[in-house]
Amino acid sequence: MATQKDIARVAGVSPSTVAAVLNGTKHTRMGEATRARVEAAIAELGYIPNTAARALRRQQAGTIAVVVENLENPVYQELFRGIYEAAEERGLAVVVGDTMWMRSGSPFLARLLGQGLVDAIVLRHGGLMDEEVLGVLRSRPTPVMLVEYQSDDHDPWVSVDDVAAGRAATGHLIEAGHTEVAFVGGFDTQPANPRHQGYLSAMQQAHLEPRPPLFTGFGAQAGATGLAMLRAGESMPTAIVVNNVMSAVGLLGAAADAGIAVPEQLSVVGIHDAEVAELVRPRLTTVRLPMRALGVRAVEQVSALLAGAPTQLGVISDPPPQVVARGSVLPPAR
Amino acid sequence: MATQKDIARVAGVSPSTVAAVLNGTKHTRMGEATRARVEAAIAELGYIPNTAARALRRQQAGTIAVVVENLENPVYQELFRGIYEAAEERGLAVVVGDTMWMRSGSPFLARLLGQGLVDAIVLRHGGLMDEEVLGVLRSRPTPVMLVEYQSDDHDPWVSVDDVAAGRAATGHLIEAGHTEVAFVGGFDTQPANPRHQGYLSAMQQAHLEPRPPLFTGFGAQAGATGLAMLRAGESMPTAIVVNNVMSAVGLLGAAADAGIAVPEQLSVVGIHDAEVAELVRPRLTTVRLPMRALGVRAVEQVSALLAGAPTQLGVISDPPPQVVARGSVLPPAR
DNA sequence: CTGAAAGCGCTTACAG
DNA sequence: CTGAAAGCGCTTACAG
Numbered sequence: 001m002a003t004q005k006d007i008a009r010v011a012g013v014s015p016s017t018v019a020a021v022l023n024g025t026k027h028t029r030m031g032e033a034t035r036a037r038v039e040a041a042i043a044e045l046g047y048i049p050n051t052a053a054r055a056l057r058r059q060q061a062g063t064i065a066v067v068v069e070n071l072e073n074p075v076y077q078e079l080f081r082g083i084y085e086a087a088e089e090r091g092l093a094v095v096v097g098d099t100m101w102m103r104s105g106s107p108f109l110a111r112l113l114g115q116g117l118v119d120a121i122v123l124r125h126g127g128l129m130d131e132e133v134l135g136v137l138r139s140r141p142t143p144v145m146l147v148e149y150q151s152d153d154h155d156p157w158v159s160v161d162d163v164a165a166g167r168a169a170t171g172h173l174i175e176a177g178h179t180e181v182a183f184v185g186g187f188d189t190q191p192a193n194p195r196h197q198g199y200l201s202a203m204q205q206a207h208l209e210p211r212p213p214l215f216t217g218f219g220a221q222a223g224a225t226g227l228a229m230l231r232a233g234e235s236m237p238t239a240i241v242v243n244n245v246m247s248a249v250g251l252l253g254a255a256a257d258a259g260i261a262v263p264e265q266l267s268v269v270g271i272h273d274a275e276v277a278e279l280v281r282p283r284l285t286t287v288r289l290p291m292r293a294l295g296v297r298a299v300e301q302v303s304a305l306l307a308g309a310p311t312q313l314g315v316i317s318d319p320p321p322q323v324v325a326r327g328s329v330l331p332p333a334r
Numbered sequence: 335m336a337t338q339k340d341i342a343r344v345a346g347v348s349p350s351t352v353a354a355v356l357n358g359t360k361h362t363r364m365g366e367a368t369r370a371r372v373e374a375a376i377a378e379l380g381y382i383p384n385t386a387a388r389a390l391r392r393q394q395a396g397t398i399a400v401v402v403e404n405l406e407n408p409v410y411q412e413l414f415r416g417i418y419e420a421a422e423e424r425g426l427a428v429v430v431g432d433t434m435w436m437r438s439g440s441p442f443l444a445r446l447l448g449q450g451l452v453d454a455i456v457l458r459h460g461g462l463m464d465e466e467v468l469g470v471l472r473s474r475p476t477p478v479m480l481v482e483y484q485s486d487d488h489d490p491w492v493s494v495d496d497v498a499a500g501r502a503a504t505g506h507l508i509e510a511g512h513t514e515v516a517f518v519g520g521f522d523t524q525p526a527n528p529r530h531q532g533y534l535s536a537m538q539q540a541h542l543e544p545r546p547p548l549f550t551g552f553g554a555q556a557g558a559t560g561l562a563m564l565r566a567g568e569s570m571p572t573a574i575v576v577n578n579v580m581s582a583v584g585l586l587g588a589a590a591d592a593g594i595a596v597p598e599q600l601s602v603v604g605i606h607d608a609e610v611a612e613l614v615r616p617r618l619t620t621v622r623l624p625m626r627a628l629g630v631r632a633v634e635q636v637s638a639l640l641a642g643a644p645t646q647l648g649v650i651s652d653p654p655p656q657v658v659a660r661g662s663v664l665p666p667a668r
Numbered sequence: 669c670t671g672a673a674a675g676c677g678c679t680t681a682c683a684g
Numbered sequence: 685c686t687g688a689a690a691g692c693g694c695t696t697a698c699a700g
Contacts, residue, residue, distance in 0.1 A: 001449055001475060003677055014687045019679060030685060048474060052395065052450030053677035055386040056692050063445060071414060071430070077406045084435055084442075093445040096405070096430040101418055108418075111397060111427040115335055116386030116693080117451070140382065141335060220613050249613050256615040279554050279583050280614055281590040337693055348671045353695060364669060387693035390676050450677080 002045035011041040018042075022049065055116050064092055064302060065118045069099040069126035074274035075245065075291065079147070082295025083122065090303055092119075099129050109133065113140055120302045124148050126218075127189060145302045147294060149315070151191035156305060156313050158297050160289040162271075165321035166198020169241045169269040169287045172323045174206045177331040178239035178267060181208070184226030184251065185243030188215045195243050195271055211237065218243075220250030227254045238332040239267040245274045248284055252328070263330040273324055282327035290319045336379035345375040352376075356383065389450050398426055398636060399452045403433040403460035408608035409579065409625065413481070416629025417456065424637055426453075433463050443467065447474055454636045458482050460552075461523060479636045481628060483649070485525035490639060490647050492631050494623040496605075499655040500532020503575045503603040503621045506657045508540045511665040512573040512601060515542070518560030518585065519577030522549045529577050529605055545571065552577075554584030561588045572666040573601040579608045582618055586662070597664035607658055617660035624653045 004018045011018070013034060020030065021038045041047075055061040066083055068076055080096065087094045095118070101108040112118055113136065124147045125134065137144055138155065146157035166183075173181050183199045196213050203210040214229050216222040223242055230236055242248035248270025255262050262268055262282055270277065273288035297316055304311045338352045345352070347368060354364065355372045375381075389395040400417055402410055414430065421428045429452070435442040446452055447470065458481045459468065471478055472489065480491035500517075507515050517533045530547050537544040548563050550556040557576055564570055576582035582604025589596050596602055596616055604611065604620045611618035631650055638645045 001677095004679095005677080015678085016680080016687060016689095017685095020686090023679080034686085046473070049448050050390070050450040050677050051445060051448030052386050052389040053692090054448075054679080055451075056384070056390055056676090056694085057678045057680085059692070061386065062441065065429075072406060072408050072411045074406050074408075080405060080432065084432075088435075088440055088442075091441050093441040094431070094435065095399075095442075095445075096432075097428070098414065098418075098430075101422075101428070106422055107396065107425050107427040108422075108429075111385060111429075113382060114385030114388075115382050116384045117389075139380070220609065249610075253613050253615055275554065276583075276610060276613075279587050279610075281587055335693095338695095339693080349694085350671060350673095350696080351669095354670090357695080368670085384693050387676090388695080390678085390692090391694045391696085393676070 001050075002047045003050070004047075006045055007038065007041045007047055010045065011037040013038060059116075061117050061119050062092055063095055063118050064120045064122060064299070065095050065097060065112055066122045067097045067099055067102065067112070068124045069128045071096070071098045073246070074276060075272050077274075078291035079295045082292035083299055084295075086296040086299035090299070092299070099125050102129060102133050104130065104133055104136070113137070115142070118142060120145065120306055122147060122298050122302060127187065143302060143305045145298055145305070147298050149191070149194045153313065156301065156311065158294060158301055158313055159315055160291065160294050161315050161317050161321060162194035163198040163201070164317070165271050165287045165289055166195035166241065167202045168198070168321045168323055169271050170199045170202035172269055172285070172325070173239040173241065173267055173329065174202060174208065176239075176267065176329055179208050180235070180237040180332075181239045181241060182211045182230060182237040183213045183241050183243070184230070185214070185216055185218065185222045185247040187217060188213070193243070199241050216247070218247060220246050220253070223247035223249065223251030224254035227251050227258070231258065236266075239329070240269070242268060242270045245270040245272045245277055245284070245286060248286070249276055249280055252280055252282070252284060263328050265333060267329040267332070269323070269329060277324070277326060285326045285328045286324050288322045288324050290316060290321075293319065335384075336381045337384070338381070340379055341372065341375045341381055344379065345371040347372060393450075395451050395453050396426055397429055397452050398454045398456060398633070399429050399431060399446055400456045401431045401433055401436065401446070402458045403462045405430070405432045407580070408610060409606050411608075412625035413629045416626035417633055418629075420630040420633035424633070426633070433459050436463060436467050438464070438467055438470070447471070449476070452476060454479065454640060456481060456632050456636060461521065477636060477639045479632055479639070481632050483525070483528045485528075487647065490635065490645065492628060492635055492647055493649055494625065494628050495649050495651050495655060496528035497532040497535070498651070499605050499621045499623055500529035500575065501536045502532070502655045502657055503605050504533045504536035506603055506619070506659075507573040507575065507601055507663065508536060508542065510573075510601065510663055513542050514569070514571040514666075515573045515575060516545045516564060516571040517547045517575050517577070518564070519548070519550055519552065519556045519581040521551060522547070527577075533575050550581070552581060554580050554587070557581035557583065557585030558588035561585050561592070565592065570600075573663070574603075576602060576604045579604040579606045579611055579618070579620055582620070583610055583614055586614055586616070586618060597662050599667060601663040601666070603657070603663060611658070611660060616662050619660045619662045620658050622656045622658050624650060624655075627653065
């Protein structure tokens, strides 16, 4: 591989001159002939900069790592897009990984932990990550920005407004006339599950009796399980707020299997929007969260952190969560 | 940040000794007391190796980059898993990116192109990538392993057996008694669309008349468009092979909207398996491709390439594509 | 068994 | 306007 030294030799100049041409630094008004010779040599030798050397010398890698708990969750599509766009604006490269890969001792983790390759980590672990690994991560000098609701400011974090999302989903059902509204999915987290908090808030505001939440987890199975539990209970609700789109889709499938007509007999709203909501029948009504804005904000804030500039962390309330009315909600049958 | 030099000072030894302890190299039988002192200093200072420096010195990064054309395509879940597992076995870190990010001049591309940070690239571009960028990539010394069907050996590539997948999907429909089978989705590529080739082969073998393919692309919309074209045509088929799961799901939705009962009036098989096939109603019958094995193979072969060892490229025929019978196929109504 | 030294490829003050 | 030199943090022959 050709190096700057090689170019210097071929062009008959010093390495510093080559670096100047390459980086457009200082020697800006260098002799035209010199510059031309250098550029010719660069082209001739097919020079490629060595990023490792540059990172070492500059003491920054120009890269942020994004790690999420489940790479193929459709919900991240927009998040990645926002992160990428904001990063590109700042000349930062983005590199993505899965929480699953972050077992202690894994090469991926070692790479993230190692100095010099990654300037900051944007992490959404969804509670799935080893506390030990998390601790190790936190003890490092490279900043870790959490992208999920935290309620305390122990770590820097940014999040969409999950409480408002829960409230919007529940409110939409209440406005349609439902009074028997259940909440299904997610976990009983610490701090309290924010979407469930939103559900509670909407129910109380409408003077309706909240039902005990069914924290059945994430994924399609969580929706099916939730519906089964509801059917086994004393009185079926007429409407369900589901913590997550994929769970809502799972619930829709389970309802079809059980011969429950959605939306005629049962209304369903899923929190978070994704393409699959448009694909199933009936189409799923969802609450859309500003994931792209979240990505942009995460990069902004991590950059601010890196630069020592003042940060603006916490919940992103603009744009607010928005109900996307599709086909899974109708007024209750009577 | 503490460096090896700092540790050496604190422990009262030379930097080489620190390196020896850290890497477990040569000085293997060093004085127990020395080693203990060094280890204490490492712990005390919270030493973290600088990966950029190491990569520079060793002239290898210990990382492979995986770039796919659409990060959130559910089909990649298994591919990533296979890649990750095989990479971990070899002590390699994996870093993921989206083809979309590889625009000329983007920091991500620069990072991939630059020497020293990435030892090899595993790429699935699905024909979506700029020919120019592709050319640049190919001109670099770091090997690029393609993970998609190529038919020629211009670049190193590995692929699942797409021809066999097309044949299996079509064969399944023929065995169910269908004679009017259409092919929808994908592109009219160069080399010829291998799944369509498989369709053709199965039809001919059964002495059935193939229909002209409807190359409507990828994604859910491609399925809906394909169905619309079929309905506008002279005679509806009784069964459809869809090039891709997501397209098949889109086709299912469009069929429901049009009042066409699947599978009673129309049978559908999607190529490639994904969770969503299990979630929709009717459940979608698919052909499962060994994506995990593909990932493992890609890493194996890229390692062989790097090591200068003999490679075994091309189609992975074991395990063969497998029909996953769910609810979208029935014998034709008469 | 341990240390001094060179060098990976780059950037950046500093001198001329 | 251009060059010589130091140094980022590590690894690895080589000498003792």
